Amino acid sequence: MLSLTEQLNRGPVVSDGAMATELEKRGVATNSALWSATAMLDHPDAIQAVHQSYLDAGAKIMTTNTYQANVPAFEQAGIAAVQARQLIQQAVTIAHTARDASHVTDAVIAGSIGPYGAYLADGSEYTGAYQLTPSAYQDFHRERLALIMAAGVDVLALETMPRLDEVQALVQLITTTWPQQPYWVSFSIKDPQTLCDGTSLAVAAKWVAAQPNVVAVGVNCTTLENIAPALTTLKAAVAVPLIVYPNSGDQYDPVTKTWQETHLSHQFASFVPQWLAAGARIIGGCCRTTPKDIATVARALSVSDSAKL
Template identity: 85%
Template sequence: MISLTDLLTKGPVVSDGAMATELEKRGVATNSALWSATAMLDHPAAIQAVHQSYLDAGAQIMTTNTYQANVPAFEQAGIPAEQARQLIRKAVTVAHDARDASAATGAVIAGSIGPYGAYLADGSEYTGDYQLSSAAYQAFHQERLELMIDAGVDVLALETMPRLDEVQALVDLVTTQWPKQPYWVSFSIRDPQTLCDGTPLAAAAQWVAAQPNVVAVGVNCTALENIEPALKTLRAAVTMPLIVYPNSGDQYDPVTKTWQPTDLSHQFASFVPKWLAAGAQIIGGCCRTTPADIATVAQVVAHR
């Protein structure tokens, strides 16, 4: 297993960017409750090509196309449970195939685990407006975790997490059942000091930092301008590696379900030196970011 911790000892690490945007450029529809996970059905080669494009751009972390992929969601879309399990395993296999076909053989494969709110497909990962018991959270996440760990991810990405109680349940499940499995936690935030559920970001990060096998903590899927102050909040709270992967600068319109350019669109690279100075040790991109964005991150990191 390739270790993200080992990569971090050599300096800042570059992660990949958005999957759905790049699939859409290749003619793959992602406008369903399954989002980019629908591509696992008919377009696995396109997913591998997206992974390859990020590796070619200098990414050292490949994130599996599983953020919204879970057996209940596939079943709701009319896909039998056993086929759903095969698709989740295949998402990991496709990432391995991309790495094997690339010169970037030292890249880490991160298994994307989105929150329960992503399964709801109503934007709840950006509000935290849901709550389950710890046992219910664990029951929801258990099977996907088993499938992905068995398929061979190097690290788990517990990402876009709006609620601390869900993270606590997930981390308890991972550390109990897979006591040697590394993972990172990346929160969905209301503002640079607060999770979407109202928990102070500093307190959430301190809880995460005290857990076994965690390799990084941070934030993702937020606006570019939130990253530097969020990093300052995190760095004042913890000493462990910090991970950030914001959106491109475009703004999502939940009414029209479309993205609109802003004054910050296409300015991703200009923020990277500030993020490094504020303590970021892993930098990638989330919604609407591209291989070109990741290439600029890699260039900045290389010249640091």
Template identity: 55%
Template sequence: MRDLISEDLENKKGLVVDGAMATELEKHGVETNNDLWSATALIKNPEAITAVHKSYFQSGADIAITNTYQANVKKFEELGLSEEKSKNLIVQAVKLAQKARADYFDALPKAERQKRAPHPLVAGSVGPYGAYLADGSEYRGDYDLTQTQYQDFHRQRMQLLDSAGVDLFAFETQPNFEEAKALVDLLVKEFPEQHAWLSFSIKDTETLCDGTSLFEAVHYFDEVKQLSAIGVNCTTLENIEETVKNIRSVTDKNIIVYPNNGDIYDPNTKTWQNNPQADTFSDLVPKWLEAGADLIGGCCRTTPEDIQQVSEIVNC
């Protein structure tokens, strides 16, 4: 049971995670303002997904996150797809990321591949139950299922991602402590050869969206060996430095952060407002590294240009 994240960090001060998928897919003409969000492209334009993944590798990303955050068999079936087709779409999402990695990495000259080490990873995105609801619940965490119900919801997607060959799982934008516990329990009991990172959705620098103390949540998972990293994503740039310090105060695990780009989101209309006054990744990444972050990327509205900024600082 290899911890690829920790192995890759042995000779680097940090790893670079990729950026937003939906923002880039929109540039390819994919409409994402619907219940499937970026997963729409799995049906409408899979080639665009490969192109987006490749653009992030070219910008210096060490890890690609599969386009499965809002993709699950139940939602696909609700939209009229067969079970077989729905399963195939999730497997396809992994294959598209793997193809982008191969197209990029294998085309590099040998010297460049050695310089580019470690070999890029593909993380299988496991979004929260709130993403399936498609009503902004991933920013509230105000839903209440049993552990069995959470696990029954997540199991099939994790099985498909695992069978398709992801290097690890990305439990991301998790707003609900009980759901996070159910996910990690499922990881340990049913996927003993896999690792994952766990990235919370937070209300503020000390609190998960459901009101749970961030300190309590991080401490709870501190001894789970299959968790390669703990952190936050899909929050503001301004939240990151203090949040990293808070996480570091209760764990020695690797810390992962991938915030939004500074634009302002309305979860009711699912629209964004540009914020030209937002700080840049170049301004903030050095502070995050100093605070204790180990893996840094971008979430909503971030671009390959943002990830290139991260890469230049992490690899300088």
């Protein structure tokens, strides 16, 4: 199987889309502090079905259902630590099973690592309104990372990261503990030039791009309109591959944990060509995106490849 870097050397790569949205369609409630990780308890078959739906749509990256899955969060929900650890590893196993069942042998499994702010379950991944010491960040992330690594992933996805200091602590932990492990970093942004914590996106991206084993850097879980100008910012700052996976256009309410449609809802496909033109090398979807959206990305990339022949 080709690594993600090898696939990127051949051309842009399609990533998957939202997990929670598709779980909800299958009758799984996700409006809790555990969010999509709730499905690990009673609906693992639904998680596998979602993975396979994205592979069928043309995705070549499968993101494990571990963004909000960490031992402290499970414990707060009344789940014993031993079972919590099993559930986190099961999420990786489900991704492997989905890949095997689909026969998409070149699909890359990305181990999702959400920020400390996601654990707070109060929308902090969109504000960066928290701060820990570097060692405290590492203590929080270490166990989940170790579990995911032991279960076997091809790349780590450090995603929806609103704070550069947390990314720096995480990357240091990864590069010292698993020095050969590839990863990407995808930031949560306030605007196309700025992380949620106020750090310059260009400065943050330059720091990431200088680290060992980084596969890509970019942004996710932001609005459709932010992607093209963010790509302009990133392309001017770094030479590593750029990854983007925005929301569908709907607006999230962190209090009610519900979504509202906006004037941009259902317009995902129309933005893809401009993201490609702006330099995106990995394109997927975040919250509220669907296999249909990912299929449009796959078609757009196919058209782009054909145009080069």
